Amino acid sequence: MSGLLHPHSPFRIFAISGIISITVLSLVYFNLGWQAAFVALMLVIIELTFSFDNAIINARVLMKMSPFWQKMFMTVGIFIAVFGMRIVFPILIVMFSSGLPWDQVIGLAFNDPDHYAEVLHDAHPSIASFGGMFLLMLALHFFFDVTREVQWFSKIEKPMQAIGRKWLHALVCTMLLLLIVLHPANEHPQEVLTAGLIGIGMYLLIHGASELFTMQHAKAEKKAGRKILQQTGMAAFASFIYLEVLDASFSFDGVIGAFAVTKDVILIAAGLGIGALWVRSLTLFIVRREVLNTYRYLEHAAHYVIAALACTLLLGLFWEIPETMVGVLGMGMIALAISHSIRENKKDAAASQ
Numbered sequence: 001m002s003g004l005l006h007p008h009s010p011f012r013i014f015a016i017s018g019i020i021s022i023t024v025l026s027l028v029y030f031n032l033g034w035q036a037a038f039v040a041l042m043l044v045i046i047e048l049t050f051s052f053d054n055a056i057i058n059a060r061v062l063m064k065m066s067p068f069w070q071k072m073f074m075t076v077g078i079f080i081a082v083f084g085m086r087i088v089f090p091i092l093i094v095m096f097s098s099g100l101p102w103d104q105v106i107g108l109a110f111n112d113p114d115h116y117a118e119v120l121h122d123a124h125p126s127i128a129s130f131g132g133m134f135l136l137m138l139a140l141h142f143f144f145d146v147t148r149e150v151q152w153f154s155k156i157e158k159p160m161q162a163i164g165r166k167w168l169h170a171l172v173c174t175m176l177l178l179l180i181v182l183h184p185a186n187e188h189p190q191e192v193l194t195a196g197l198i199g200i201g202m203y204l205l206i207h208g209a210s211e212l213f214t215m216q217h218a219k220a221e222k223k224a225g226r227k228i229l230q231q232t233g234m235a236a237f238a239s240f241i242y243l244e245v246l247d248a249s250f251s252f253d254g255v256i257g258a259f260a261v262t263k264d265v266i267l268i269a270a271g272l273g274i275g276a277l278w279v280r281s282l283t284l285f286i287v288r289r290e291v292l293n294t295y296r297y298l299e300h301a302a303h304y305v306i307a308a309l310a311c312t313l314l315l316g317l318f319w320e321i322p323e324t325m326v327g328v329l330g331m332g333m334i335a336l337a338i339s340h341s342i343r344e345n346k347k348d349a350a351a352s353q
Contacts (some may be wrong), residue, residue, distance in 0.1 A: 010285060017281040021274045028270055041264050044278070046261070047254060049327045049346065051279045052334060053309075056302035057138070058279075059286035061239050064214075069236040070235035070287070073243060078280050080244050082273040085251045093127070094119045113263035120256055125188040125317055128196040129180075131249040132200035133173055138246070139307035140169035141207070142299075152300040152340065154185040173200050176314075185318050192317060199249075206245055212240035250309075251276070253296045296344060301337035330350020 019043070029037035062070055094105045094116060109116045142148070143157060144164035151157040177196040181189045213235035231239055252273070258268045284290060292299055309326050 001124050010289075013285045013288065014278075015282050017274075017277045020277060021353055024270050024274055028267065032267075036264070036344075037208045039264075040267050041272070043258055043261060043268065044275045044326070046258075046277055047272050049277025049331060050284075051250055051275065051307040052282070053330050054247065054293070054296055055279050055282040055286060056334075057246065057285040057306065058243055059292060060090075061243055062283060063287045063292070064231050065236045065239055066230040069240055069285070072240060074280055074284060077240065077244060077247075078277060079249070081165060081247050081280065082269075085244075086255055086272045087269050088253050089248070090092075090120055090254075093123045102181075106297045111263045113265060116265070117259040117263055120149045123218065124249055124256060127190045127252045127272040128176040128313040129192040129195035129318050130202075132310045133177060133196045133331040134203050134249045135246070136176070136314070137200060138171050139303050139310060140172055143307075144168050150296055152337070154187050154312045157300075166184055170200060170204060180203040180314060180317065183318070188317075189209065195269055202245060206238060206242045209241055210235060213238050247276075265301035288349035294345075295338050295341035297337040297341045299335065301333040305333050 025037050025040060028040050058073075062073055063074070089107065090103070091105050094100070094108070095102060105116075116221065143160045146161050146164045148161065151161075162188065174197075177200070179195065180186060180196070181193045186192060189272050213233070214231060216235070228234075257269070258272060262268060305326070308329055312321050315321055333334075
C-alpha cells in the first residue's frame with residue numbers, strides 16, 4: 001500500500017484525475033444520458049491526443065521549479081486551465097467580438113449555442129495568429145539553440161543550430177507574420193497583425209523574464225555559497241505564467257474545434273476540463289519518473305509537433321486544414337521518438353559493457 005502512495009507512484013499521480021473523471025462523467029450520464037457522456041468522453045480523448053506534446057514541454061519547465069511551484073501548477077494552474085482557458089476565456093472572446101455584456105453572453109451560450117459558436121468562430125483569425133506565432137517562437141527557440149547537445153534528425157537540426165542566434169527566432173517569426181499579413185488572400189490583416197505581434201511579444205516577455213529572474217536567482221545563490229537546485233520566487237512565478245500562456249496557446253483552437261463535435265457548452269467544459277486535468281497529471285508523471293531523461297528524443301518530437309501545430313494554425317487563415325492531421329502526426333512522432341530513444345539506450349548500454 002505504501003508503494004501506491006509514493007509520490008512517484010502512477011496510482012498517486014493519476015488517482016485524483018481518475019476520481020474526478022468518473023465523478024463528472026457519471027453526473028453527465030445521470031443528468032443528460034449516455035449519448036452526452038459518450039460525447040464528453042470523446043472530447044477528453046481529443047484533448048489528450050492533441051495535448052500530449054504540451055505535457056512534454058510543460059515537464060521540461062516544471063522539473064526546474066521548486067516543489068511549492070510544482071504544487072501551484074497542479075492546483076491553481078489546473079483551476080486556470082479548466083475554468084479560465086476552457087470556460088471563461090471563450091466567453092470573453094464572444095464578449096469583445098459581439099459587444100454584448102457578460103450576462104447576455106452566458107445566456108447566449110446556454111440558449112443559442114449555434115450563434116455563440118458562430119461568434120467564437122469569427123474570432124478564429126486572431127486566435128490562430130496569436131497561438132501560431134507563440135508556438136512557432138517556442139519551436140524555433142528550441143531548434144536554433146546553439147547550446148543543445150542532443151540532436152535527433154541531425155540533417156535538419158545541425159544546420160538550424162549552425163545559423164542560430166539569440167534573437168533569430170523572433171526575427172523569423174516577425175518576417176513570416178508580415179508575409180501573412182500582406183498576402184492578398186488574408187481577409188483580416190489588422191486582426192492577424194495585432195494578435196501575431198502580441199503572440200511574439202508575449203513569448204519574448206515571459207520567457208525573457210523567466211531567464212532573467214533565473215540568472216538573478218543563480219547569482220544570489222552562488223554569492224551565498226548555496227548550491228542552485230530549483231527555481232523559486234520570481235523566477236518560478238515567471239515560469240508558472242509561461243506555462244499558463246503556453247497552455248492557452250494549445251487550448252484556443254481546441255475550444256473552437258470542440259464546437260464541431262457538440263454545441264453543448266456544459267459537455268465542452270466537462271470534456272475539455274477533464275482532458276486538461278489528465279494533461280497536468282501526465283506532466284507531473286513525466287517529471288517525477290524522469291521520462292525525458294530516459295527517452296532522450298521525446299522533447300525533440302514535441303517541438304516538431306508544436307512547429308507543425310503552429311504552421312497548421314497559420315495556414316488555417318487561408319485554407320481549411322483537418323485538425324486530426326496534427327493529432328495523428330503528434331502521436332506518430334512521439335511513438336517514433338520513444339522507439340529511437342530505446343534503440344540509442346541499448347547502444348549506449350552495449351558500448352559501456
